[in-house]
Amino acid sequence: MIRNGEGIVSFVTNNAFLDSLACDGVRKNLAEEFDEIRIVNLGGNVRKNPKLSGTTHNVFGIQVGVSVNFFVLHPSKSKARKGKAKIFYHALPTDWRRTEKYDWLEKTGDMQKVPWQEITPDKRYNWLQTGLREEFETFLPLGDREARGNNSKLPPIFGHYSRGVATARDAWAVNFEKKRLSANMQRTIEVYNAQVEAWHREKNRPVNVEDFVNYDSTKISWSRDLKNDLQRHRLGEFEQAKIRPSAYRPFTKEWLFFDRLLNEEVYGFSEIFPKAEVENIAICVGCYERKAFSVLAVAQIPDLNFYGDPAQCFPFYTYDARGTNRQENIPLSALVRFQSHYGDDKITRWTSFIMSMRCCIIRAIASASPQI
Secondary structure: OEEOOEEEEEEEEEHHHHOOHHHHHHHHHHHHHOOEEEEEEEEOOOOOOOOOOHHHHOOOOOOOOEEEEEEEEOOOOOOOOOOOOEEEEEEOOOOOOHHHHHHHHHHHOOHHHOOOEEEOOOOOOOOOOOOOOHHHHHOOOOOOHHHOOOOOOOOOOOOOOEEOEEOOOHHHHEEOOHHHHHHHHHHHHHHHHHHHHHHHHOOOOOOOHHHOOOOOOOOOOOOHHHHHHHHOOOOOOOOHHHEEEEEEEOOEEEEEEOOOOOOOEOOOOOOOOOOOOOOOOEEEEEOOOOOOOOEEEEOOEEEOOOOOOOEEEEEOEEOOOOOOOOEEOOOHHHHHHHHHHHOOOOOOHHHHHHHHHHHHHHHHHHHHOOOO
């Protein structure tokens, strides 16, 4: 309990905030708001380590890891120590079963008996991986939207990249059978267009479009953007050319109805695969750390949740909307960096692409193999 600017907040929670890249802001704020942080990592993350079993290795029998956390505010020190919290950490062995963890907690019973290790965060607010990523500060990023048009010290390798396509209606817009996909989309476009015309004909229509549309899931799947398009009087149009090959999941190809109106988001894929016949290849990486880091090369439009989680795709070529004006997607600044680093001016953009793919593969292997 915190009173008059001093006290302790203690609780048991998911331990993902300890090492997730996405939680760097959480770690930063904790270090700024408290004077002392003590964490006992009970482990048990089945999703990161498939060798474990939630029912036998996790203290709660769940799949996510668990930690016991103590956040301390000392009397009259908070302002003077702001942003410089002392952080103490202890982790139980990864392979310990639930009963072993219970025994340790019962025998220890007091924070003073825990063999604490003091840790110092790096400048990116990493607590448990301090120093391991320092060398990455000198690596070229795969992509960086903020670097576009700027003289960045570390130019991104790829000038353009994109998430996979999000249909928001896979049941209609994705199918293994091309004919069935065609029939499904023609039917749902017909229903949608009828709703558009009915909305704009109706004089006494409700204020909210949600109170008007037909929610029959056997006819159409609505989403936020599609409702907005209805109000803008945008009609759907079926074209056979919009049926495109898609990498729906790893090693699983399906047909996709690729359309800006009927897909919730096509992101940047109108520049990557604008037409079915264009040649391209993209490095597709999973990068949200909710699942193991993964990488594959794809030659078709990937789904947003290609890995069961949002993925980013880095193509070798980009095109204009007509599928012409093909350009290699690695800027000259990045190519020069490759050539300078390896002392070889014969390195091409394609070589740089392959090197980038290999680095992603090494990263994926390292993520899956703690001993590496």
